[in-house]
Amino acid sequence: MSGETMLSVEKIDVFYGASQILFGVDLAVEKGRTLALLGRNGAGKSTTLKAIAGIAPPKRGSIRLHDREIAGAKPFAIARAGMGYVPEDRQVFPQHTVEDNLLIGAKKGPGGQDFWALKTVYEVFPILAGMKERKAGLLSGGEQQMLTIARTLMGNPDVLLLDEPSEGLAPIIVQAIGDLIRKLRGMGVTILLAEQNMHFCLGISEDAAVIDKGGIVYRGTIKDLRANEEVTRRYLAI
Numbered sequence: 060m061s062g063e064t065m066l067s068v069e070k071i072d073v074f075y076g077a078s079q080i081l082f083g084v085d086l087a088v089e090k091g092r093t094l095a096l097l098g099r100n101g102a103g104k105s106t107t108l109k110a111i112a113g114i115a116p117p118k119r120g121s122i123r124l125h126d127r128e129i130a131g132a133k134p135f136a137i138a139r140a141g142m143g144y145v146p147e148d149r150q151v152f153p154q155h156t157v158e159d160n161l162l163i164g165a166k167k168g169p170g171g172q173d174f175w176a177l178k179t180v181y182e183v184f185p186i187l188a189g190m191k192e193r194k195a196g197l198l199s200g201g202e203q204q205m206l207t208i209a210r211t212l213m214g215n216p217d218v219l220l221l222d223e224p225s226e227g228l229a230p231i232i233v234q235a236i237g238d239l240i241r242k243l244r245g246m247g248v249t250i251l252l253a254e255q256n257m258h259f260c261l262g263i264s265e266d267a268a269v270i271d272k273g274g275i276v277y278r279g280t281i282k283d284l285r286a287n288e289e290v291t292r293r294y295l296a297i
């Protein structure tokens with residue numbers, strides 16, 4: 060891979076209490092690219108994203124955003140440094156309108172970037188533009204997923220961490236979320252996408268890593284991964 064590394068994770072070990080969940084996880088996401096982190100249920104995808112976002116800080120290892128060490132920093136400091144984290148459970152503010160939910164996330168990026176504002180978000184997410192005044196709690200699961208992604212973008216992050224954005228959504232909505240992520244990638248957003256479903260990632264990401272039992276077992280392009288029956292069968296149950 061060439062280009063500038065935006066996010067690098069080196070040999071992180073993460074524990075929940077006494078049990079070790081991640082074992083020396085290594086990852087690198089290049090600027091403007093999308094890396095799919097694939098693995099079965101319980102393999103350690105969410106924990107990896109939580110470690111990067113500061114919610115499950117690693118006991119050992121390094122996490123760098125640009126060249127800044129962020130391992131062990133508090134979640135708000137990591138967010139301020141440019142990390143946009145969209146957790147698995149869509150956390151909208153149900154009593155607030157769509158627009159207020161977006162405004163809650165509004166801030167300039169770490170370098171003063173203010174590309175993402177209401178106007179841009181409504182252009183990229185026309186569905187949200189049509190429901191500005193609606194209470195977020197009344198939105199469907201897919202709409203809430205879009206709203207949480209849009210709200211995170213309102214913070215002008217340098218890297219977007221997406222934890223299983225397609226989970227629990229109807230196939231047509233999954234496709235809409237896929238189209239959206241592809242659009243973001245086309246706009247140059249750097250994305251780390253945790254997913255169980257390799258097929259969902261095929262047209263979205265260039266790069267792939269596979270995690271199993273808390274360790275990275277494959278790293279390469281998603282095309283090569285798709286062609287690698289041994290790895291997909293063994294670690295992705297395809």
Ligand SMILES: Nc1ncnc2c1ncn2[C@@H]1O[C@H](COP(=O)(O)OP(=O)(O)OP(=O)(O)O)[C@@H](O)[C@H]1O
Binds near residue numbers: 102255
């Ligand atoms: N709070 C916790 N305390 C203890 N163990 C946990 C906790 N959260 C997750 N685990 C365990 O850590 C391992 C990795 O979980 P993780 O959620 O990272 O997996 P995942 O690949 O994201 O899967 P999923 O698709 O279920 O989210 C699993 O064995 C899980 O049981």
